[in-house]
Amino acid sequence: MKLVIDTDPGVDDAMAITFAALHPDIELLGLTTVFGNVTAAQGTRNALYLAERLGISVPVAEGANIPRALPPFKPSVHVHGPEGLGDLPAPEPTGKAIGESAAQFLSRIARENPGEIVLCPVGPMTNVAAAIDLDPDFIKNIKSIVFMGGTLDRHGNVSPFAEANTWHDPHALDVVLQSGADITMVGLDVTMSLILKAADFSQMAKLNPRHGGFLQDISHFYLEFYKTVGEAGCGFHDPMTIVAALHPEMFEAESTPLAVKLDGEEIGRTYRTSGRAPVRVCLNLDVERVKATFMDALATN
Ligand code: BDR
Numbered sequence: 163m164k165l166v167i168d169t170d171p172g173v174d175d176a177m178a179i180t181f182a183a184l185h186p187d188i189e190l191l192g193l194t195t196v197f198g199n200v201t202a203a204q205g206t207r208n209a210l211y212l213a214e215r216l217g218i219s220v221p222v223a224e225g226a227n228i229p230r231a232l233p234p235f236k237p238s239v240h241v242h243g244p245e246g247l248g249d250l251p252a253p254e255p256t257g258k259a260i261g262e263s264a265a266q267f268l269s270r271i272a273r274e275n276p277g278e279i280v281l282c283p284v285g286p287m288t289n290v291a292a293a294i295d296l297d298p299d300f301i302k303n304i305k306s307i308v309f310m311g312g313t314l315d316r317h318g319n320v321s322p323f324a325e326a327n328t329w330h331d332p333h334a335l336d337v338v339l340q341s342g343a344d345i346t347m348v349g350l351d352v353t354m355s356l357i358l359k360a361a362d363f364s365q366m367a368k369l370n371p372r373h374g375g376f377l378q379d380i381s382h383f384y385l386e387f388y389k390t391v392g393e394a395g396c397g398f399h400d401p402m403t404i405v406a407a408l409h410p411e412m413f414e415a416e417s418t419p420l421a422v423k424l425d426g427e428e429i430g431r432t433y434r435t436s437g438r439a440p441v442r443v444c445l446n447l448d449v450e451r452v453k454a455t456f457m458d459a460l461a462t463n
């Protein structure tokens with residue numbers, strides 16, 4: 163699978179990138195960065211660092227630092243730590259981002275690989291909407307979009323209604339939902355059905371001291387945050403999205419036209435609508451197989 167991840171790394175983003183880098187059936191063609199958990203500049207730095215420590219040579223293109231229409235947000239320091247990687251100090255990668263913006267890179271890589279690119283946005287959708295603005299052929303050129311965000315039947319995680327990625331840029335998501343792309347939503351309905359605890363990160367470290375050990379190192383801060391909101395562990399948000407892109411058969415999805423609230427108390431809420439092309443919304447999963455798929459990638463690399 164030819165994959166591009168649009169990301170705001172981020173502890174669970176780092177898990178997603180690690181899985182993508184290690185899985186033998188994934189060809190990771192690029193990382194694009196966006197504000198969210200961190201600033202876009204921090205995200206670019208973290209993405210470069212993660213790629214370097216994973217030993218992969220992959221272009222990193224920096225994207226939007228502010229939402230499409232809403233005022234800017236501050237990074238989610240209380241969730242992902244001051245630099246986005248839990249307690250870790252700011253990493254110092256040696257490489258640099260490429261000269262293209264995220265939207266330019268997305269447009270080009272899709273054009274160069276027509277019908278082949280699976281795009282996994284695991285942060286706010288700002289860059290993807292920008293690529294749609296930039297390139298009228300972008301949606302035609304990509305294979306599919308499998309995104310982390312939203313919730314249909316579960317409460318939100320930043321408001322009673324909204325999940326963080328949709329909260330951060332509902333206007334961009336609404337552009338994407340009306341684009342006619344082949345879209346799968348991996349939202350809190352499924353990502354909060356797989357809760358990782360400290361013991362799971364210990365297992366990662368045991369299976370793969372270098373890469374699993376790093377994920378354990380960055381997990382402590384994240385797990386502490388989840389405790390403060392009454393959860394027994396952290397959600398498996400972004401890594402699950404990559405697993406869903408690779409193994410849709412491990413998920414049960416509802417096909418429905420989808421929209422997102424653009425203002426008011428429910429801003430960022432994803433909801434069933436009509437009059438649009440349907441998207442697949444994952445509502446159930448084989449928890450053990452999804453988790454095992456992630457752990458196996460660590461174990462064999
Ligand atoms: C999503 O928000 C971010 O904090 C995570 O990285 C994930 O993409 C979960 O709501």
Ligand code: CA
Nearest residue numbers: 172175284285
């Ligand atoms: Ca993310």
